[in-house]
Amino acid sequence: MPQLSSGGGDDQGANDEMISFKDEGEQDEKIQENAFTERDLADLKSSLVNESETNQSSNAVRRSQQNEHRGYQEKHREHLDSVSKHQDGGMYKTAYPGYPFLMLPDPYLPNGSVSPSSNKVSVVQQSHGMHPLTSLLPYSNDHFNPSPPHLPTDMSQKGVHRPQSQDISGFYSLPPGGVGQMPPSMGWFSHSLMLGPGMHPTGIPHPAIMPPSGKLDHYDRNMYAKPHQEPKREKEPKKPVIKKPLNAFMLYMKEMRAKVIAECTLKESAAINQILGRRWHALTREEQAKYYELARKERQLHMQLYPSWSARDNYVRAGKKKRRKREKQQDSSADPGSPKKCRARFGLNQQTDWCGPCRCVPLGLLPLSPSSVSAPQPLLCSALHALISLTCFVTHIAPYR
DNA sequence: TTTCCTTTGAAGGCT
DNA sequence: AGCCTTCAAAGGAAA
Numbered sequence: 001m002p003q004l005s006s007g008g009g010d011d012q013g014a015n016d017e018m019i020s021f022k023d024e025g026e027q028d029e030k031i032q033e034n035a036f037t038e039r040d041l042a043d044l045k046s047s048l049v050n051e052s053e054t055n056q057s058s059n060a061v062r063r064s065q066q067n068e069h070r071g072y073q074e075k076h077r078e079h080l081d082s083v084s085k086h087q088d089g090g091m092y093k094t095a096y097p098g099y100p101f102l103m104l105p106d107p108y109l110p111n112g113s114v115s116p117s118s119n120k121v122s123v124v125q126q127s128h129g130m131h132p133l134t135s136l137l138p139y140s141n142d143h144f145n146p147s148p149p150h151l152p153t154d155m156s157q158k159g160v161h162r163p164q165s166q167d168i169s170g171f172y173s174l175p176p177g178g179v180g181q182m183p184p185s186m187g188w189f190s191h192s193l194m195l196g197p198g199m200h201p202t203g204i205p206h207p208a209i210m211p212p213s214g215k216l217d218h219y220d221r222n223m224y225a226k227p228h229q230e231p232k233r234e235k236e237p238k239k240p241v242i243k244k245p246l247n248a249f250m251l252y253m254k255e256m257r258a259k260v261i262a263e264c265t266l267k268e269s270a271a272i273n274q275i276l277g278r279r280w281h282a283l284t285r286e287e288q289a290k291y292y293e294l295a296r297k298e299r300q301l302h303m304q305l306y307p308s309w310s311a312r313d314n315y316v317r318a319g320k321k322k323r324r325k326r327e328k329q330q331d332s333s334a335d336p337g338s339p340k341k342c343r344a345r346f347g348l349n350q351q352t353d354w355c356g357p358c359r360c361v362p363l364g365l366l367p368l369s370p371s372s373v374s375a376p377q378p379l380l381c382s383a384l385h386a387l388i389s390l391t392c393f394v395t396h397i398a399p400y401r
Numbered sequence: 402t403t404t405c406c407t408t409t410g411a412a413g414g415c416t
Numbered sequence: 417a418g419c420c421t422t423c424a425a426a427g428g429a430a431a
Contacts, residue, residue: 244424249409253425269426270407277408295410311412315422 242309245298248291249280 246254253276260272260279280288302309 244411244422246424247410250424253408257426268406268428270405270428272426273406273408275408280409292410299411311423312414314424315413 241314242306244311244314245302246295247298248288248295249277251294251298252276252280252283252288252291 253273256276256279257272260275261267264272264275266272266275
């Protein structure tokens with residue numbers, strides 16, 4: 001992972017982003033060619049720009065929380081400034097002044113996430129005595145403890161997912177509602193920078209560690225306990241799963257999903273993701289840069305916490321999926337009217353297909369399923385697509401040109 | 402209960 | 417180097 005080879009603010013990471021931006025530039029051109037109207041763009045941009053205002057006005061509870069945060073933020077600003085200097089030459093302070101306090105949900109916690117636009121904002125969590133600020137930070141530090149009983153001092157100690165530590169087990173004996181339940185959020189800086197001197201970040205359980213079930217509810221505090229400490233367990237705890245760090249788009253999705261759901265009254269994630277994908281392309285580079293930078297920090301912290309982790313570790317379904325894909329390809333080669341081929345044949349973009357993103361005609365209504373489209377039917381499919389595309393253009397695209 | 406859908410980006414493997 | 421595959425999140429739908 002070359003982009004992580006150096007400490008914060010590494011040039012390699014910047015290069016990566018330059019590449020990304022180059023791609024984005026190409027994508028911007030694509031967008032202009034595609035069916036994105038100026039009105040769409042304006043709406044999207046204005047909505048993005050005004051998001052914070054909207055959030056504030058629409059969520060009194062959160063506003064009060066933010067007021068509460070302010071003092072805490074200022075309290076920590078000096079600390080964070082020094083952090084910025086160490087990690088990024090203070091870039092966050094200058095480029096993204098509020099960065100560490102971005103209300104991004106935890107990228108690793110499926111249940112405890114908190115987002116500015118999310119309706120999952122948990123007042124309950126804060127009522128448990130947690131400082132509200134903690135919900136604003138991008139990482140979880142479920143096991144944050146200002147005075148942990150056993151501080152691992154061995155800097156060579158690696159990934160916390162290894163069930164080797166009585167050191168770690170101490171973090172799980174925190175009472176419910178205490179700091180041990182601090183939800184999503186302590187950011188990339190938290191482990192290494194907020195736990196006090198002597199605390200190595202890799203000595204702390206991390207939210208990226210997920211139980212095999214993927215549900216944090218089932219997160220067992222004894223997961224890391226030595227076997228002899230828990231002599232009688234009906235089942236041997238399975239190896240916890242360390243999730244991939246979220247990329248820029250995933251972070252953006254997490255933040256914006258609730259907003260899109262509210263705006264579009266859609267619930268189907270696939271449709272929402274299509275919209276979010278289009279909005280992502282509509283973002284300016286500066287707006288995207290915020291998420292690229294967050295993602296870079298995610299990767300950096302993830303690598304610090306789990307140096308030996310590989311994305312390959314989670315390729316559990318590889319064999320299964322490969323097999324299925326091969327079978328599908330075989331089916332599709334036998335069936336010239338498969339959806340993908342059909343769409344490709346008639347020049348409908350797989351990603352921006354009008355039938356999909358605008359949802360004016362559910363794809364499911366099209367005769368595109370392999371079972372229903374056979375060799376002689378592409379003509380019908382073509383005609384339908386032409387009709388649908390025309391209708392879609394007239395109703396959704398043309399009026400805004 | 403499990404898998405699919407749908408998006409973008411990162412990473413790893415293969416050619 | 418370029419391509420392909422998988423997985424990150426999300427939750428309803430389908431199998």
